Amino acid sequence: MDLQNLRALNAERQARRAALVMTDTASGAQQLVKAADVALHPQAEALEAFFRSGKSGPLEVDGQMRFVTVHNPPVRLVLIGAVHISQALAPMAAIAGLDVTVIDPRTAFASPERFPHVQVLAEWPDEALARQKLDAHTGVALLTHDPKIDDPALIAALRADCFYIGALGSRKTHAARRARMTAQGFDEAALARIHAPIGLDIGAVSPPEIAAAILGEIILALRKKPLRAEAAS
Amino acid sequence: MEDDVLQSAEVWRAAGRGVALATVVETWGSAPRPVGSQLAIDETGHFAGSVSGGCVEGEVVTQAMDVIADGKPRTLEFGVADETAWRVGLSCGGRIRIFVEKVA
Numbered sequence: 228m229d230l231q232n233l234r235a236l237n238a239e240r241q242a243r244r245a246a247l248v249m250t251d252t253a254s255g256a257q258q259l260v261k262a263a264d265v266a267l268h269p270q271a272e273a274l275e276a277f278f279r280s281g282k283s284g285p286l287e288v289d290g291q292m293r294f295v296t297v298h299n300p301p302v303r304l305v306l307i308g309a310v311h312i313s314q315a316l317a318p319m320a321a322i323a324g325l326d327v328t329v330i331d332p333r334t335a336f337a338s339p340e341r342f343p344h345v346q347v348l349a350e351w352p353d354e355a356l357a358r359q360k361l362d363a364h365t366g367v368a369l370l371t372h373d374p375k376i377d378d379p380a381l382i383a384a385l386r387a388d389c390f391y392i393g394a395l396g397s398r399k400t401h402a403a404r405r406a407r408m409t410a411q412g413f414d415e416a417a418l419a420r421i422h423a424p425i426g427l428d429i430g431a432v433s434p435p436e437i438a439a440a441i442l443g444e445i446i447l448a449l450r451k452k453p454l455r456a457e458a459a460s
Numbered sequence: 461m462e463d464d465v466l467q468s469a470e471v472w473r474a475a476g477r478g479v480a481l482a483t484v485v486e487t488w489g490s491a492p493r494p495v496g497s498q499l500a501i502d503e504t505g506h507f508a509g510s511v512s513g514g515c516v517e518g519e520v521v522t523q524a525m526d527v528i529a530d531g532k533p534r535t536l537e538f539g540v541a542d543e544t545a546w547r548v549g550l551s552c553g554g555r556i557r558i559f560v561e562k563v564a
Binding site: 228233236237254255282283285294297 | 466467469470473474481483485486494495496498532533535559561562563564
């Protein structure tokens with residue numbers, strides 16, 4: 228790969244835009260294709276399928292084999308609540324390759340000092356999520372216990388068909404949450420998508436242990452079945 | 461952020477070092493890393509990322525030195541059936557093919 232292509236590819240990845248590299252492994256000749264330009268490409272249909280699946284692999288072009296490396300943006304995880312659990316979960320999720328954003332309107336909680344290396348937004352979730360749209364490649368964990376902060380994010384996550392939605396709180400808290408979401412017009416199928424109590428049942432006690440239980444549940448939702456968007460296509 | 465292979469490759473190359481990029485292009489059986497997994501290697505033997513569970517990285521780094529030296533891409537194959545398997549085989553029983561190219 229020449230340095231110019233590598234720079235262009237890294238610029239796309241940093242901007243959360245998909246791109247792929249098509250290589251002739253015999254000669255080393257390469258072509259960088261940005262997702263925005265794929266429609267104009269002679270192999271548009273085949274390359275679009277690569278973007279949809281996110282999986283790298285071989286492609287035959289005019290009787291010759293090429294290898295396609297797909298670089299889709301990493302799966303995003305939005306943490307609502309810059310709380311103690313989030314302080315453990317944010318770096319763990321980042322190590323696992325997730326693109327982490329922490330949102331909390333309480334500026335004393337949502338400080339860069341408490342959350343180095345991840346994006347921190349000291350804003351109300353409905354404002355922050357109006358700019359950073361949720362999608363099927365995004366997971367959301369609600370961790371504040373406070374309906375004023377959690378609920379707007381939960382409504383946005385249910386509407387956006389997020390691949391994972393987890394909500395912290397006891398069964399009693401969750402029953403009250405379900406009642407509020409029912410009043411918002413969400414049906415039983417929508418409510419069933421909320422993981423509550425949050426996290427795999429591994430007997431977690433401390434905030435870092437709860438973070439591990441949540442990360443395990445997120446990975447389970449991500450890997451055990453195809454993303455909802457892919458299953459539909 | 462995840463250990464970023466392509467970012468490392470760019471930074472090393474921009475610093476004037478010789479750099480190679482290895483990519484898993486085919487797997488058979490139970491391979492440790494999926495197709496598309498990448499490893500960046502610099503001329504001093506530093507590397508980022510992985511193409512196996514650590515089983516063949518050493519050999520890939522060695523071969524990458526030749527790729528950096530002559531600029532010619534190579535495709536390497538590793539597996540239990542290989543002559544080299546006893547030395548750098550995959551204990552899991554899988555086979556992998558790895559494309560190694562120079563970052564020019």
